[in-house]
Amino acid sequence: MRLTLDGEVITDVEPIVGYLHRGIEKLAETRTYTQIIPLTDRLDYLASMTNNVAYCMAVEKLGGIKVPERAEYLRVIISEMIRISSHLMAIGSFLNDCGAFFTPLLYMWREREKILDMCDMISGQRLLYNFMRVGGLSQDVPAEFITSVKKFVAEMPRYIDEYNQLVKENEVFLARSKGVGILPKETAIAIGASGPVLRASGMKWDVRKMDPYSVYDRFDFEVPTGQNGDCYDRYWVRILEMTQSLRIMEQALAQLPAKGPICADVPQFFTLPAGEVYGYIEAPKGNLGFYIVSDGSIAPYRLHIYPPTLINITAFADMVKGWKVADLILTFGSMDVVLGEIDR
Amino acid sequence: MTIALNGEEIGKKLNEAIPGAVVSGTKTAVLVDAKQLTKVAEYMKSTPGLDFDYLTVVTAVDYLEYFELVYRLVSLKYNHSLILKTRIYTREDPVVDSVTPIWRAAYYQEREIFDLFGIKFEGHPYLKPLLLWEGFKGYPLRRDYL
Numbered sequence: 001m002r003l004t005l006d007g008e009v010i011t012d013v014e015p016i017v018g019y020l021h022r023g024i025e026k027l028a029e030t031r032t033y034t035q036i037i038p039l040t041d042r043l044d045y046l047a048s049m050t051n052n053v054a055y056c057m058a059v060e061k062l063g064g065i066k067v068p069e070r071a072e073y074l075r076v077i078i079s080e081m082i083r084i085s086s087h088l089m090a091i092g093s094f095l096n097d098c099g100a101f102f103t104p105l106l107y108m109w110r111e112r113e114k115i116l117d118m119c120d121m122i123s124g125q126r127l128l129y130n131f132m133r134v135g136g137l138s139q140d141v142p143a144e145f146i147t148s149v150k151k152f153v154a155e156m157p158r159y160i161d162e163y164n165q166l167v168k169e170n171e172v173f174l175a176r177s178k179g180v181g182i183l184p185k186e187t188a189i190a191i192g193a194s195g196p197v198l199r200a201s202g203m204k205w206d207v208r209k210m211d212p213y214s215v216y217d218r219f220d221f222e223v224p225t226g227q228n229g230d231c232y233d234r235y236w237v238r239i240l241e242m243t244q245s246l247r248i249m250e251q252a253l254a255q256l257p258a259k260g261p262i263c264a265d266v267p268q269f270f271t272l273p274a275g276e277v278y279g280y281i282e283a284p285k286g287n288l289g290f291y292i293v294s295d296g297s298i299a300p301y302r303l304h305i306y307p308p309t310l311i312n313i314t315a316f317a318d319m320v321k322g323w324k325v326a327d328l329i330l331t332f333g334s335m336d337v338v339l340g341e342i343d344r
Numbered sequence: 345m346t347i348a349l350n351g352e353e354i355g356k357k358l359n360e361a362i363p364g365a366v367v368s369g370t371k372t373a374v375l376v377d378a379k380q381l382t383k384v385a386e387y388m389k390s391t392p393g394l395d396f397d398y399l400t401v402v403t404a405v406d407y408l409e410y411f412e413l414v415y416r417l418v419s420l421k422y423n424h425s426l427i428l429k430t431r432i433y434t435r436e437d438p439v440v441d442s443v444t445p446i447w448r449a450a451y452y453q454e455r456e457i458f459d460l461f462g463i464k465f466e467g468h469p470y471l472k473p474l475l476l477w478e479g480f481k482g483y484p485l486r487r488d489y490l
Binding site: 304343 | 403420449458477
């Protein structure tokens with residue numbers, strides 16, 4: 001990020017990206033559809049499962065592959081779990097930037113650790129899972145996973161209360177984050193922002209509600225929104241979203257079929273019909289999309305990844321111009337930026 | 345559900361409003377003339393009933409004979425979407441109008457296409473390479489790049 005300053009006041013900002021560019025879109029052109037899944041892990045590495053889901057759903061859409069019911073429910077449970085984990089990380093590091101040095105972050109890592117343990121249980125990995133497959137999941141989840149998720153869903157509301165006790169009413173935190181880094185609703189729509197950033201600006205738009213994919217239309221949940229689009233709203237929307245994710249997980253656990261196939265009959269090497277498809281989901285950080293062009297061979301002709309965090313920072317200069325350098329750190333923290341996704 | 349609008353119908357409407365703008369309209373997408381892109385984009389954004397106020401993905405595909413630019417438009421008001429396409433038939437110094445003045449969402453995505461495909465966007469406020477380093481030779485996402 002290149003700053004132009006007048007004393008301590010920011011006059012211009014230019015985000016400079018590309019230091020983590022690995023050319024995933026180009027690499028994907030020489031790999032089979034299954035081999036691309038581990039590449040998608042490395043986009044938003046704090047929420048790898050949802051990247052897997054987004055990619056697999058796009059391929060399934062083009063191939064007309066029907067995912068078994070049990071796999072759909074497990075995908076929902078795992079996605080929501082990862083959403084909580086990603087939001088915990090976002091809020092924790094945001095509070096870190098606010099000056100609440102590491103104490104809240106460690107509280108949040110305590111719960112994130114439980115989620116990572118559960119992911120370890122099902123995939124053997126803690127960060128880059130490579131767990132989803134085209135047509136479903138790579139393997140069924142062990143019985144203790146369901147028990148752990150149930151325990152987690154029951155315990156988590158108490159921890160969210162604890163976070164609120166820690167910081168929500170804290171005067172220093174409120175003074176620091178309210179009215180800072182405002183993204184007005186009109187600007188948020190114009191730049192195509194999505195996810196918690198868009199909702200904090202007051203636009204009630206969640207892909208899970210507006211264009212339900214998977215089995216999301218079967219659950220009852222709210223879409224929390226903010227009013228001012230400032231740092232505090234972005235923080236608060238994430239806290240509220242965690243509660244909604246828990247609600248979805250609870251319902252999904254109740255409706256989850258106890259037995260059944262977890263993956264459609266998809267061979268290791270398969271071709272897709274020639275054509276193109278755009279599949280997208282509500283990832284923790286926003287609207288994550290995959291645009292796939294197939295020429296009928298075993299590898300995509302072109303794969304484009306639509307990265308929500310890159311789009312969300314389009315108006316970043318407008319948000320911080322005229323503010324102090326310390327506010328820039330705060331605003332940037334509240335955007336929940338993961339560079340793996342921006343650079344691809 | 346976000347309703348994907350029928351490209352044939354939109355194409356007909358668009359041709360009445362801007363004669364000669366539409367090359368073809370299929371069920372899933374509208375292919376427009378690259379020279380009329382700005383006019384089409386303005387029409388899409390400001391026509392009541394369409395109101396495409398939210399631009400999501402902008403990308404390019406190299407089909408060797410031509411580059412195809414793909415825009416996915418969404419209307420938050422009516423919850424419908426449309427895929428808009430345009431083609432550029434030259435590999436040497438391809439130029440197309442930028443839609444960034446109309447939808448700011450294209451700002452980074454057009455810079456990225458400029459960087460990786462070498463397509464210039466006329467009217468873009470700050471057309472600099474986005475991901476690759478300064479002085480990088482070639483356009484990696486073109487199909488003939490090795």
